[in-house]
Amino acid sequence: MPTRLVQINMKARDDSALGGFWAEALGWGVSSEEPGVTNLEPEGFVYPDPVAVCLDLVVSAEPKTVKNRVHVDLATTSASHQAQLVARLTDLGATPADVGQGDVPWTVLADPEGNEFCVLEPRAIYRDTGPIAAVVVDCADPRAMAQFWGQATDWTLHDVTDRYAVLRSGKGVGPYLEFIRTPDAKTGWNRVHLDVRPYPDDDLEAEATRLSALGATVIDLGQADIPWKVLADPEGNEFCLLTPA
Secondary structure: OOEEEEEEEEEEOOHHHHHHHHHHHHOOEEEEEEOOEEEEEOOOOOOOOOOOOEEEEEEOOOOOOOOOOEEEEEOOOOHHHHHHHHHHHHHHOOEEOOOOOOOOOOEEEEOOOOOEEEEOOOOHHHOOOOOEEEEEEEEOOHHHHHHHHHHHEOEEEEEEOOOEEEEEEOOOOOOEEEEEEOOOOOOOOOOEEEEEEOOOOOOHHHHHHHHHHHOOEEOOOOOOOOOOEEEEOOOOOEEEEOOOO
């Protein structure tokens, strides 16, 4: 059975402080499963549920040196809401970011640790996604990425062209997963990556084997004591295969 996209993993110099920023930005609750990890999810949320893709901030001393290949787009309901959200996020510590976007109707910001994200102009497609409209991944081949991730997860393909691909949970709730063609080559480990989780009755090893057959690569970190698997998709983007739940 396919896996489920359940969360975004973001490296942070200060997971508590950065988690506080994103909790305020999204209006979500904060918890911590262990020191160095800050977990964010909507209030009253029962994990896992496709109505939201949660956010985990994990402490890391590695500096951010390049534009992230994975970022979130935030939804707004009107032009005034967009302006108010940008102003509020700036007050919380976000700063304008230039990623070569040019003259566009959305606003590109960076969080207090430099992670890029977008505050979108109102779009009807995102009216029911919650605060995160989309999880966006830079890629070289949107069609190939849509094929892999569509088979890897239980998400449904909504649209695909040579420039972009759009998927969403098969239950029709929560944010979209979008792959955007970009000329930038991947360099180093992604500071922001996706985490997927098999269903409760599935087998972790069998799922890792299935994903490998689809084109994923298993990454050996030399840590035999971790319960999850680290893999990379066909374009080298790392992701974690968590234990079934």
